Amino acid sequence: MRIALADVQxxxxxxxxxxxxxxxxxxxxxxxxxxxxxxxxxxxxPPAAIRQAMARWRDEDFGExxxxxxxxxxxxRFPAWGVRAPRKALWLLHQHRAAYDLWDRLHAQAPASxxxxxxxxxxxxxxxEALGAIANRCTISANVSARLxxxxxxxxxxxxxxxxxxxxxxxxxxxxxxxxxxxxxxxxRQSLLIEAMRHVRSPVGALLAGTGGQWHACRELxxxxxxxxxxxxxxxxxxxxxxxLYARAFAVFFGxxxxxxxxVTLEAMIAGKPVVTCRDSGGPTEFVVDGETGFVAExxxxxxxxxxxxxxxDRARAARLGAAGRERHRALGITWSRVLEALLAAEGPRCA
Numbered sequence: 001m002r003i004a005l006a007d008v009q010x011x012x013x014x015x016x017x018x019x020x021x022x023x024x025x026x027x028x029x030x031x032x033x034x035x036x037x038x039x040x041x042x043x044x045x046p047p048a049a050i051r052q053a054m055a056r057w058r059d060e061d062f063g064e065x066x067x068x069x070x071x072x073x074x075x076x077r078f079p080a081w082g083v084r085a086p087r088k089a090l091w092l093l094h095q096h097r098a099a100y101d102l103w104d105r106l107h108a109q110a111p112a113s114x115x116x117x118x119x120x121x122x123x124x125x126x127x128x129e130a131l132g133a134i135a136n137r138c139t140i141s142a143n144v145s146a147r148l149x150x151x152x153x154x155x156x157x158x159x160x161x162x163x164x165x166x167x168x169x170x171x172x173x174x175x176x177x178x179x180x181x182x183x184x185x186x187x188x189r190q191s192l193l194i195e196a197m198r199h200v201r202s203p204v205g206a207l208l209a210g211t212g213g214q215w216h217a218c219r220e221l222x223x224x225x226x227x228x229x230x231x232x233x234x235x236x237x238x239x240x241x242x243x244x245l246y247a248r249a250f251a252v253f254f255g256x257x258x259x260x261x262x263x264v265t266l267e268a269m270i271a272g273k274p275v276v277t278c279r280d281s282g283g284p285t286e287f288v289v290d291g292e293t294g295f296v297a298e299x300x301x302x303x304x305x306x307x308x309x310x311x312x313x314d315r316a317r318a319a320r321l322g323a324a325g326r327e328r329h330r331a332l333g334i335t336w337s338r339v340l341e342a343l344l345a346a347e348g349p350r351c352a
Contacts, residue, residue: 001344003028003035004062004070006080008042008053015183016263017093020140020161021076024091027336038062040080044098047119050079054126057082074343075134078123082130089136089343092144092156094260099123100151101258128152138342141261143282159342160334163263163270168243171272171322174250174315176204178276178308181242182264184212188256192278192304194221197230199305202312206253207245209234246271250318251311255299258282266334269293269325274318276307287332293325 007021021037028035040056043049062073062085074089075081078096081088098106099120112120131137131148137156139145145156163169182188190208197206208218208231215233222231237245246252252268255278265284268275275294277284290296295307311318 001033001071002068003033004065004073004085005035005037005076006062006073006083007037007039007076008078008080009039010042016261017077019164019263020093023161023164023336024074024339027340031340038065047115050119051122054079054082054122060084072344079126079130081134082126088134090131090134090138090156091159091343092137092139092148094144095127095147095151096123101147136343136345141283142286143258144260157342159339160332161261161339162334162336163267165239165243165267166270168239169267169270170243170247172247175248176312177249178204178206178251178253179209179245179249180206180253181209181237181245182254182256183210184215184218186214187258189299190214190218191221192255192299192301193253194218194225194227194231195301196304196308197227198225199302200230200308202309204250204308204312206231207234208232209237209242209245211236246273249273250315251276251308253304254284255281255297255304259284266329269329272322272326274311274321274325276304276311278304287328289328293321293328
């Protein structure tokens with residue numbers, strides 16, 4: 001089968017979405033299919049650029065790509081699902097959240113302009129029409145499916161993607177640090193762990209890996225709170241370093257706000273580490289069972305600190321929670337073969 005993955009590209013920004021599309025392409029090829037990722041660049045602003053992106057994908061026709069016609073086109077991110085194609089499936093990473101669940105948050109300080117309000121309505125219409133026309137609708141998590149149903153009334157099936165690092169992850173003798181690898185952005189909430197470290201009573205530190213728009217703000221926060229001796233911002237790390245940091249951590253913190261999915265949660269579980277997440281973290285709460293594979297805390301520094309202290313104070317229990325997390329991941333059966341089975345199906349869930 002010839003498969004085209006319709007996606008967008010944000011130049012010079014790489015994260016879980018890029019890892020997912022590359023992983024799906026590799027899985028398709030490993031299963032004997034021809035597969036390519038076909039992208040257009042995406043700009044988050046101004047509104048005219050988003051309108052242009054929607055129009056570009058509406059006009060895009062995958063019925064013929066330089067003499068080749070895909071047997072299946074799988075759309076991943078907004079607005080790529082507007083593409084015309086003989087047969088389409090959806091594996092939704094997330095909607096354009098700025099026009100949906102993040103709208104009030106983004107406009108809390110300044111009301112939206114008339115043009116922004118008009119664009120929001122245009123995005124809603126675009127999604128209802130384009131997504132409603134796809135029979136086989138899958139998402140990457142129950143959280144994303146719930147958002148889609150709430151926002152558009154469309155049903156979908158959660159299909160979890162496996163982490164690329166899975167074959168390399170393992171556990172070693174834990175050292176006294178909590179690990180938090182992620183892109184430094186506001187919604188990832190590195191600041192929550194940094195602030196929590198002021199309240200941690202145990203003799204442990206926090207290591208945060210990654211880069212992003214909030215890296216400098218977090219560095220300033222570390223200095224302002226005077227926790228330089230407890231918090232280290234490692235910057236970018238390669239895969240070998242990432243695996244080693246997971247292996248030696250005594251726990252992993254991943255408490256973003258309403259995360260779509262969150263590879264960090266599963267990577268930690270595969271490495272046998274207990275995970276501390278938050279009640280409003282979205283995707284991670286689909287995997288972390290409070291008191292069984294980690295702790296689900298309130299998104300407050302003191303609550304996160306208390307969870308870290310509980311784990312360090314009873315390291316035998318922490319080890320049991322980590323082992324239970326590893327077993328929970330195995331029981332879920334998150335594999336590329338299951339992903340392909342779902343995405344290559346002729347039909348998917350339809351809205352009643």
